Amino acid sequence: MGWFARAEAWLDEKGKGAWIAAMVLGFILFWPIGLALLFYMIWSKRMFNGSCARRRHRNGDVRIDIRAARRSSGNTAFDAYKEETLRRLEDEQEQFEAFLQRLRDAKDKAEFDQFMDERAREAAKPRDTDEDVKQEA
Numbered sequence: 001m002g003w004f005a006r007a008e009a010w011l012d013e014k015g016k017g018a019w020i021a022a023m024v025l026g027f028i029l030f031w032p033i034g035l036a037l038l039f040y041m042i043w044s045k046r047m048f049n050g051s052c053a054r055r056r057h058r059n060g061d062v063r064i065d066i067r068a069a070r071r072s073s074g075n076t077a078f079d080a081y082k083e084e085t086l087r088r089l090e091d092e093q094e095q096f097e098a099f100l101q102r103l104r105d106a107k108d109k110a111e112f113d114q115f116m117d118e119r120a121r122e123a124a125k126p127r128d129t130d131e132d133v134k135q136e137a
Contacts, residue, residue: 027034
């Protein structure tokens with residue numbers, strides 16, 4: 001991990017205030033550094049989100065939300081409805097992923113068939129190498 005990545009991770013841990021302080025210090029020390037930090041904060045959307053630390057742990061938060069979704073609410077009717085809906089959504093996701101895989105496979109097969117057709121056409125062309133050599137001499 002380079003120094004930039006370490007500095008970015010450290011600033012993310014401290015939050016948006018640390019990014020703003022670093023930007024202000026950058027302007028005080030040498031204005032292009034502050035300007036570069038400002039552009040980076042806008043480009044990476046650190047300027048407009050609630051917390052920098054939230055961005056770092058996005059995948060972990062998703063796993064926690066799935067566990068929370070499976071937790072019982074205390075209402076059996078709602079829990080049954082929620083469980084059925086989650087099962088249906090998981091099935092739809094699996095079906096959609098299978099559909100995407102079939103699309104990729106079909107595209108790969110079409111590209112391979114096109115390649116083989118072009119190769120067969122090239123192989124079927126008569127080779128005039130003997131005539132070309134005689135005409136050049």
